[in-house]
Amino acid sequence: MNLKLKIWRQKNAATKGKIVNYDINEVSSDMSFLEMLDVLNADLTEKGDEPVSFDHDCREGICGSCSLQINGRPHGPDGGTTTCQLHMRKFKDGDSIVIEPFRAKAFPIVKDLIIDRSAFDRVQHAGAFVSVNTSGNTQDANATPINKGDADNAFDAASCIGCGACVAACKNASAMLFVSAKVSQYALLPQGQVEREKRVTDMISQMDEEGFGACTNTGACEVECPKGISITNIARMNREFIKSNLKS
Amino acid sequence: MSFILSSIGKKVAMSLSAFFLISFLLLHVAINFLSVVSERMYNEASHFMGTNPIIQFVMQPILILGVLFHFTLGFVLEFQNKSARPVKYEMKNNQLNSSWLSRNMIYSGLVILAFLGLHFYDFWIPEIQYKYIEFQDPNRHRYFAELTHKFEDPTRVGFYTVSFILLMMHLLHGFQSAFQSLGVNNKFAPGIKKTAWAFSVAIPLTFVFIALFHHLKH
Incomplete structure (x- = not known):
């Protein structure tokens, strides 16, 4: 053709x-x-x-x-x-x-068509990690029982590849779908509980600092996401953020 | 970063102020609808709302602040969101991934703001002048006659109808979106969406019905 x-x-x-x-x-x-x-x-x-x-x-x-x-x-x-x-x-x-x-x-x-997506890296550095025992007797992650529904939801959230399509699709250039996927994948698992409250506030703070827009719930990000990340993750992140601020 | 200055904090504040304004709309339409049912009941309710000191000097200022807060924050968010993409796309195909209503809340909001300006000029300012500047006799039977007189004018009825259709469009996205901003997207979400949709259609159309009813009847 x-x-x-x-x-x-x-x-x-x-x-x-x-x-x-x-x-x-x-x-x-x-x-x-x-x-x-x-x-x-x-x-x-x-x-x-x-x-x-x-x-x-x-x-x-x-x-x-x-x-x-x-x-x-x-x-x-x-x-x-x-x-x-x-x-x-x-x-x-x-x-x-x-x-x-x-x-x-x-x-x-x-x-040309190459963009600098290191803003995503900095958002992840701000809180997308877990604390693990590195003393030599680290427990096997599989030894911790996890509710099937939570495990599935965490896995779905973790399938985000950080391509930035959500930002590109959003009329506000918001990164909420990406950040919410990262927040969700840890918030749903027992391993992510140690930094749970600090994680969401630090990641949101970094997200705002990078200059992304705010979510207006158009749902465009969910439609265009190549990995089918759901906006229910954004609702979860909003809940996490509200709870974290209420506690502090 | 403080909660209210964060992007989520602003959305939460928008949602809470929206719920407050929506609850006011419900009260407003209920009282207005009394004018269709009974002249006496409408006069009684309006007289109560217009003379009760708690409503006049506590609730009314809170309502005005709520309106100003919602609109001001809406403009702030719109400005910040626009600045997040300084260079526009050469080609957009947004209609394939999102609804027109969800993408144009600022425009439906601006028309509602213009309507509120007219509404204040039309109803609120004359009422304030009547009660608190001219200190006229608080006649409890005047409200119904004033209402029907206003709706004699076809231009006013036309503008009201257009404004309430825009309000309906604003609510169709805004009401259910407010739940998502507050983190409510669970097994109840489909039911919440349907209820919000029904409310968003029914309330503005009832306002339009009341205006048309009085225009055609009187």
């Missing part, structure tokens, strides 16, 4: 970016979206042009590295997938595809 690509090009964080048009021909419907960009980059390199920079790593929908706002949707038109799992069969011959980076003040653009 032949496609018209409209891609955001930006030299670096300090310069202004713009949409640049590219025509790409003979794209196989079996290609992944990132492979299509690889082909484009090979063409650009052959012509002596600067290839388009974009994030990618595992290309298996696990690492959370790939991003891209494709035709106005994070990770493109397919539900429950990351950009690397998106295939060109989802597009038709002659389609125009607009490709932009995830946009948020907290995710500054590094180059």
Whole structure:
């Protein structure tokens, strides 16, 4: 198939970016979206042009590295997938595809489609950890009985890959779905109880400091999340935060 | 960071002030509906609300503060949320992942604010002038006649209708969203959503019905 690509090009964080048009021909419907960009980059390199920079790593929908706002949707038109799992069969011959980076003040653009998502790392550093006995006689985690429902919910929350699609989809660039998934996965488990109250206040404080917006419960994040993280986690985080503040 | 300055704290404050304003709406519509049922009952209820010192000098200022608080915080949140994405997308497809109502609360809120301005000018300021500036006779039988006189004007009825439809749109997202902000999203959530939806439709439409009823009858 032949496609018209409209891609955001930006030299670096300090310069202004713009949409640049590219025509790409003979794209196989079996290609992944990132492979299509690889082909484009090979063409650009052959012509002596600067290839388009974009994030990618595992290309298996696990690492959370790939991003891209494709035709106005994070990770493109397919539900429950990351950009690397998106295939060109989802597009038709002659389609125009607009490709932009995830946009948020907290995710500054590094180059072209690459964004700096270290704000997520700093939010995690603020509280997404547990205290463990490291004296040499650490108890096996499986020795602690955990309610099946809590274990399932914690596991679901832990499936968040931190890609940032929730921020990209939210009209407020809010990171509440990501932060709530991290808060939930620990708050639901016995191992996470030691720092339970401090964790939520520290992570929210860091989240606000990074410049993410507030949640207005549109539910867009849940729809666009490639891992299907539910906004019930946001409600849980709100409860955790209210309880933590009431206790302190 | 203090609770009220945090993003969640502000949302909790928005939700609590919303519940307060929603409870006032319920009281307001109940009293207004008395005008459809009985002129005498409406006059009695209005006279009580208009002369009871606790309602006049305690509840009324709290209500005004509640309205100002909700709107001011709404604007603060909107400004902060807008600044979280300084560069806009070239292409948006938000209609595929969220409802128009949920994305445009600020606009339905602004129309309601304009309506409140008119409502204050139309009802509240003349009432304050009547009672506390001109110190006129507190005639307990005047309220019904004043109400029906106001709703004779088709422009006013039209504006009221549009405003209450916008209020309905605001409530359709806002009411159930307030529960989520307070952390209520459990097995009762589907029932809460349905109840909030029914309330959000019924209350504004009852206000519209009352205005149309008096406009057509008198």
